Amino acid sequence: MRPNNRSKDSLREIKIEINVSDYAEGSCLISYGKTKVLCTASLDEFVPPFLRNTGKGWVTAEYGMLPRSTHTRMPREAAKGKQSGRTVEIQRLIGRSLRAVIDLKKLGEKQIIVDCDVINADGGTRTASITGGFVALYLACKHMEKKRQIKEFPITNFVAAVSAGIHNNAAILDLEYEEDSDAEVDANFVITGNGKMVELGFTGEESSFTEEQMNQMLALGKKGVAELIEMQKNVISHNG
């Protein structure tokens, strides 16, 4: 039995509250069960050097965890003077995922920085960051469209992410922390609104898995992302 009697192919309770920031061009607070991530999308008039004078824009992401978002307090990365390998890996993944669904030429020579800050961590912070980060990015683009800072809406598709894993030999969807730390295999799926794959990662830390298990996890991931994208569409449609 999963915690809260959840079935193997169910998501946790998902909530997306939009426009939570007073200043960001786009923002939301997303929850996957007890995991809560604040996502803001900020417009920056400067693109990275390799894009200057190309007419193309950029989308990048940064990820952080508040020190007591976790069961035991984690040292603050700013105080340690560097971001951990895990942080860097996650923020690179978020950035690549979001760039897969935006036409950077239509964005023009501007940068959007999506910050994903974990307020409470209970497993799935990277997938919640992608799903929520997309909402913040979408809202920022809508804001820019309204302000006539862009000519054409640059978002080409929806994108969301979810985890799956093998736990006690069974494939399960959207692992929470307790399940995650016990899982034999851990997988993450980033999939678009028309069912195309953006990033798939399967990791058997100190373990391995079969192709059949891989396919079971993939089926769960597709189901989970489809549901998440419905929720994204729903909240976005209520944006004034």
Place this chain on the structure above:
Amino acid sequence: MRPNNRSKDSLREIKIEINVSDYAEGSCLISYGKTKVLCTASLDEFVPPFLRNTGKGWVTAEYGMLPRSTHTRMPREAAKGKQSGRTVEIQRLIGRSLRAVIDLKKLGEKQIIVDCDVINADGGTRTASITGGFVALYLACKHMEKKRQIKEFPITNFVAAVSAGIHNNAAILDLEYEEDSDAEVDANFVITGNGKMVELGFTGEESSFTEEQMNQMLALGKKGVAELIEMQKNVISHNG
């Protein structure tokens, strides 16, 4: 006229929501108007080296701002690889202020780390951090008392903080960002529940002020802190 028709000696709307973190021993989300700070107090079984085997404990604080807590996005300190001078100055102030109202011997050889993370910044983030940080610290001590991790309750007094300043030649209480960036003089008051001073700082950046103005600001600060401590007492009394 101040924004929202506030009178010169009024605080902004103050809200303190307690026990907002699933994991921290004590926590609150404090608002001074649009300024919002998440404060968590975490118990750490290890004290700093200079206190080992002394029987005395320690309270320290860390401060951070989310990148888009501000009007324009600030670079993330973890990405830059170091904390700014301003951050270090503020977290040292919070730590000193909280240590003034706790008996470190009663705490025993334990450390409590108070994290103050600014979700939204509209002036007064350091004073809100002290007022909210105290609430988190108080709740953490109550939690430890209940768990019998301490024998005697170590908190000796309440403490809260507020700013005042000289703006358009008049002394005003609890400045918001727009006022703060225009103010001729900026002051911060950290005062205890029995009206004793813990830290007073008056700063005339590129300017100076008279002793009379100093006394006007001090009067406002005393009034503001007294009101804040009433609110602290009120929310704490509702802690289950």
Place this chain on the structure above:
Amino acid sequence: MRPNNRSKDSLREIKIEINVSDYAEGSCLISYGKTKVLCTASLDEFVPPFLRNTGKGWVTAEYGMLPRSTHTRMPREAAKGKQSGRTVEIQRLIGRSLRAVIDLKKLGEKQIIVDCDVINADGGTRTASITGGFVALYLACKHMEKKRQIKEFPITNFVAAVSAGIHNNAAILDLEYEEDSDAEVDANFVITGNGKMVELGFTGEESSFTEEQMNQMLALGKKGVAELIEMQKNVISHNG
């Protein structure tokens, strides 16, 4: 047509030269075509703090590129004062992959550090590092067995890695740099000697792909790894 008339499902020329280091407990120089990586496995009597007094050992990996292993010289990470996100991501992947095929209890409270240093880079440096890193690790364990530093041989399986991708709409195996920089999708496969999966990663940078394409790449990956493991077995059998 691929460079050198290579067919879509062919590996580049693979070479593995063993025992190339005078000092390392295990070592090899591995080539995937023009990509060359020097892999050394070093025994360290100290395990990381979280394993002290557990009786369990650890395997970790570090990855680096010589400054002129690339077409244009890259700044030296030691001179810049930090490892890039890409470096950290790759060395975490190598470490996880190797830990999947070793019984850390049989290793005992020892650490083996596998260094993968790229001498020449022409695509596939991370997959060559895993395949070569495994050979170095295997030889180090053999060395320790001979010296009676371990009681039981701890390696539980072979492991190797290869890339595949979608290039001009076709799935191809083991991409070299020129192909890689043009590919629509990039995938990496870490698979064991008995055909079980350890790590699978599919990345459509600024693009997406179908499930059918995913399966084509996976088929290539399985074929490629099977061939690589044959070569590993062959060179190891010649170790004196």
Place this chain on the structure above:
Amino acid sequence: MRPNNRSKDSLREIKIEINVSDYAEGSCLISYGKTKVLCTASLDEFVPPFLRNTGKGWVTAEYGMLPRSTHTRMPREAAKGKQSGRTVEIQRLIGRSLRAVIDLKKLGEKQIIVDCDVINADGGTRTASITGGFVALYLACKHMEKKRQIKEFPITNFVAAVSAGIHNNAAILDLEYEEDSDAEVDANFVITGNGKMVELGFTGEESSFTEEQMNQMLALGKKGVAELIEMQKNVISHNG
């Protein structure tokens, strides 16, 4: 009784030796008793980025302690790779204090960097740095005036600083190290030549104090600064 039979409201012996540097535009060696600080003011043709093309100049300060300026040797900050929070706090204070008495428009688009390096530390290094830093800044401006690098003399007022504290329940002026480390309350006063306040800071580390005590310290601070400004005027009048 204070060391050397000093009365409660007396400064230590103050010495200011000017033009001690062969190269700096302005310099002095200031002593407050055994505390000795070398202050140099250096003209820099470049202003910080936020002032470019504004016609305004800037004054900034840096502070350091020689490793054996203290009773026990302190690690060198350059070797540790970062400045402590205390160092950053002090140099920000010195910079703000000096900017309060200079008209940055009259300075023109130039920067003056005031370096305060502690040769010997016996309490009061930050206040000696402000008093001596002002003398160095003044002399540098005189030098620039003579060289016709500025049109109008930009200094608008004198400024000096001194500490006071509560020690054995009595307010005392200009604490030396032995007193400082025992003091219940520590205060610093930065006051101009016409008696206006620039920075006042009262700190009751792990303690608190009354408004009456605050006023006693303030009275001492005003007296001490007035005497220090007389000495500044005296040495400056002897500058050739």
Place this chain on the structure above:
Amino acid sequence: MRPNNRSKDSLREIKIEINVSDYAEGSCLISYGKTKVLCTASLDEFVPPFLRNTGKGWVTAEYGMLPRSTHTRMPREAAKGKQSGRTVEIQRLIGRSLRAVIDLKKLGEKQIIVDCDVINADGGTRTASITGGFVALYLACKHMEKKRQIKEFPITNFVAAVSAGIHNNAAILDLEYEEDSDAEVDANFVITGNGKMVELGFTGEESSFTEEQMNQMLALGKKGVAELIEMQKNVISHNG
């Protein structure tokens, strides 16, 4: 007796294999016995700031050791986040030595970066780096001459380096690690093709030596360098 019955005034076996890098403008792999250094010379179109618009070029060097080039594994400098004092000292020496034999005006406003990466260390890595670094630099200049990127060949002389020392009271040439760690005095000689001195360094770590011993070492150094330069000339004459 020296290892391998080497006589006191003999070099170890020297090998220089040229053009070992697929990408570098010039490269070689040099061996002094078991010491092996990979040297690459990379053309960089940008000179350091102090040479911009002067028409003069620059030659600089960087030095690194692979983690397991040594008997016991050394921590990777990129992972530690800084280069050791020894590394910095050696790369400054290599750069100065190479700049002594090139006409920077003839090079034009270009930079050549010589990377010396130690694959295997058995004493004498800095001298092998200079001798091999010169070969890489020479070949890079030949490459640029052929590509008409320079008008005149800028190399003005050959240069090579060797160590000598006092070991068991006798002067010996080209110390290997075992001798080096026992030697009373250690010396390094950088000498040109026409017998002029470029850098001479004599170091009696925790010891001292006489002028006569100095002259014995110098005689060995001159003999060793002369032989090394013959070998450089020989390999370079075979460059296609």
Place this chain on the structure above:
Amino acid sequence: MRPNNRSKDSLREIKIEINVSDYAEGSCLISYGKTKVLCTASLDEFVPPFLRNTGKGWVTAEYGMLPRSTHTRMPREAAKGKQSGRTVEIQRLIGRSLRAVIDLKKLGEKQIIVDCDVINADGGTRTASITGGFVALYLACKHMEKKRQIKEFPITNFVAAVSAGIHNNAAILDLEYEEDSDAEVDANFVITGNGKMVELGFTGEESSFTEEQMNQMLALGKKGVAELIEMQKNVISHNG
């Protein structure tokens, strides 16, 4: 003609003022003409890890320049967050030189840290640091002997250092900044009280020199050091 009509083989005016620090176990302020270095020797009860439980002590040195010790202000190394290669090279040289004249076993398991801080720089700061650093070290050992912290006086010999160079084709002693920046060859000599060599370094930056020139410089260096050691003996004999 040299500045101040100095002859080719003359030192600048040398001054050594001892016991200038209130706290250091040994100290002096040394001048070579306008070059001034404050040298302090501090006793530290802890030796570096590699010497623990060996009964042997250690002497190490650190070197720094005050920001405005130079003609144009240099950025502070503490603010930049790292020591330059030049700083590291110099402090390693000072440490090696001092360790050559002390019996580390007689010192016992203690460390002496010699800090050399340049107050004013006019050429020769590293040689003045060695000469003055020795005086500080000697006085610290005398202090420890008097306090019975050591049984036998551990200093085995005097040591001092001076520079020489080739300037306008002539060998000259003890170069000041103006000469140094023009010199074709630069050399440094560290020699003991009985005329034995400790460190000799000859550097022809972007140039080379003959053996005859080397011998001319060496003769000057020997003469200069002999005179410096006379002065060391003289000031030390006046130590109370």
